[in-house]
Structure formats: structure tokens, C-alpha cells
Amino acid sequence: MDWISRFIGLASLEAPIRDILTARGVIVAVPKDTVIFGPGKAPENLLLLLEGTVRVQQISDQGREIVLYRVHAGESCVLTTACLLAYEDYSAEGIAETDVQAVAIPRTVFDDLISQSKTFRQFVFSAYSRRITDLFMVIEEVAFHRVDIRLAQRLLELAGKDQVINATHQQMAAELGTAREVISRQLQEFHRRGWVSQTRGAIKVTDVAGLTGLAQSAT
Structure with a gap:
């Protein structure tokens, strides 16, 4: 399955890097309403969504929820990226809002490609920067609107x-x-x-x- 072409920024990957991703990436299916990750858990994979939607939300100590963002097909989760880069546990939870199909890139592969491939690094950080901008908009809306x-x-x-x-x-x-x-x-x-x-x-x-x-x- 040629899933790489579905993600903007990966189509121009060097052939050896594409081969690593296709060989080591595992396509997974997640049923609707599954909690994919949660606070206190360490990320094991970078998930690239092929189908479906994942809702990422934060829950306060009082039990109040706020939706931070949604991950759609053709996107990755910025919180997972941040936790992988910082070697930290999740601080929010991700829930499959629909049935989801995704490619799971193991942490070891993620670490290797971040250091080896400029194109893969640009893909990761471009997605990261776009989502951070969205999160600032959420903060502004909650605080001022x-x-x-x-x-x-x-x-x-x-x-x-x-x-x-x-x-x-x-x-x-x-x-x-x-x-x-x-x-x-x-x-x-x-x-x-x-x-x-x-x-x-x-x-x-x-x-x-x-x-x-x-x-x-x-x-």
C-alpha cells in the first residue's frame, strides 16, 4: 500500500528513507471511541492518519473537558510529536472519534529519521508549527471571545x-x-x-x- 503519497511533505522523501518508512511502518485499525493515548502514558509510535478522525482533549482536575484539536486523514498528532521529541508522557488524551486507520511509525524509526533525513524533519516540524498556531487560537478563543x-x-x-x-x-x-x-x-x-x-x-x-x-x- 503506497500510503506515503497521502501526506504532504513525504512525497519528496529520499528513496532509502521511503523504503524504511514503508518497511517499518505498521498499518493499524482503531475502532470508534477507543482511547488511543492518555495522560501519564509514553508514546510508542508516531501515528499518521489514513482514515478517520482523532479528537485530542484535555481534562482538568475538576473533570471539565476542552477539545484542543482534531487530527484528520493526512495529518499527524502534534502532541505525540512533542512527547516523542521531549521524551515525555502525554498530558492529554486522544480518542478515536470515528473508526480510524493509521500508520504507526515506531519511536526508534522516528528518532533515526529525524536525525538522518532533512525532508522527514521538515515534514515533522511543519506539521508541528501549523498545529501550535491552531492551539494558540484555541487559547485566544477561550480567554477572550x-x-x-x-x-x-x-x-x-x-x-x-x-x-x-x-x-x-x-x-x-x-x-x-x-x-x-x-x-x-x-x-x-x-x-x-x-x-x-x-x-x-x-x-x-x-x-x-x-x-x-x-x-x-x-x-
Whole structure:
């Protein structure tokens, strides 16, 4: 299986490095809802996603969750990269949000290629820098942006073609790094305005224009 071409930055790898990756990389399948890694565990592999989505989230001492980012097909996990480089344990958890297929690159191979191949090193650090920028945006949103605006933006981002988001109030609170009660109150207000309707475990966007107007009011 020629999986290397699926990742921007790996297509130009030197032939010997490509051979090492294809020979030593192992394709793994992970079922939906599997906890792939968690706090206190050391990374054993760099995972390059071929299919599916992994949600990376932090849990506070009080049990509050915040979604830091998602890893999609064609991407790697920046937290795993950081832990591999620093020889540290994970400080957050990664959960398979869907069924996942990935290539597992063993730590020993990762260490060797980081030192041997400029192209592989650039691939790793380019992905790392892009995700760090995303994390700074998460921090800025949590610290400075209004919850109603952030909620409107996230509902529009997560809505499928049928305009339905299959998520509980607790899950939406984790998306935005706030309390479930805050999300419940805000969704009640959105419902009052006719922007959303709610059923158990799902939220339906009923007025895209209304939500978009609020979402864009921050700009």
C-alpha cells in the first residue's frame, strides 16, 4: 500500500528513507471511541492518519473537558510529536472519534529519521508549527471571545448536510472549554430565537442565517 503519497511533505522523501518508512511502518485499525493515548502514558509510535478522525482533549482536575484539536486523514498528532521529541508522557488524551486507520511509525524509526533525513524533519516540524498556531487560537478563543459567538461558530462548523450536530450539551461544552450549564443556557436562547431545535443528544440548525450573523459579529 503506497500510503506515503497521502501526506504532504513525504512525497519528496529520499528513496532509502521511503523504503524504511514503508518497511517499518505498521498499518493499524482503531475502532470508534477507543482511547488511543492518555495522560501519564509514553508514546510508542508516531501515528499518521489514513482514515478517520482523532479528537485530542484535555481534562482538568475538576473533570471539565476542552477539545484542543482534531487530527484528520493526512495529518499527524502534534502532541505525540512533542512527547516523542521531549521524551515525555502525554498530558492529554486522544480518542478515536470515528473508526480510524493509521500508520504507526515506531519511536526508534522516528528518532533515526529525524536525525538522518532533512525532508522527514521538515515534514515533522511543519506539521508541528501549523498545529501550535491552531492551539494558540484555541487559547485566544477561550480567554477572550464571547461564548455565544463561539457556540454559533462551532455549531456551523460541526453541522452536517442535514444541519444536525449529534452532540450532547456536555460534549459541546468540551468543544468550547466551558461548563455544560453555560451551553444549556445559550442553546435555550438560540432555541428561543428560532435558530436551533433540540432533541436528546442532537442539535439541529434551523436558521443558518441567524447563526451566521452572530458568528460573524466578532469580525
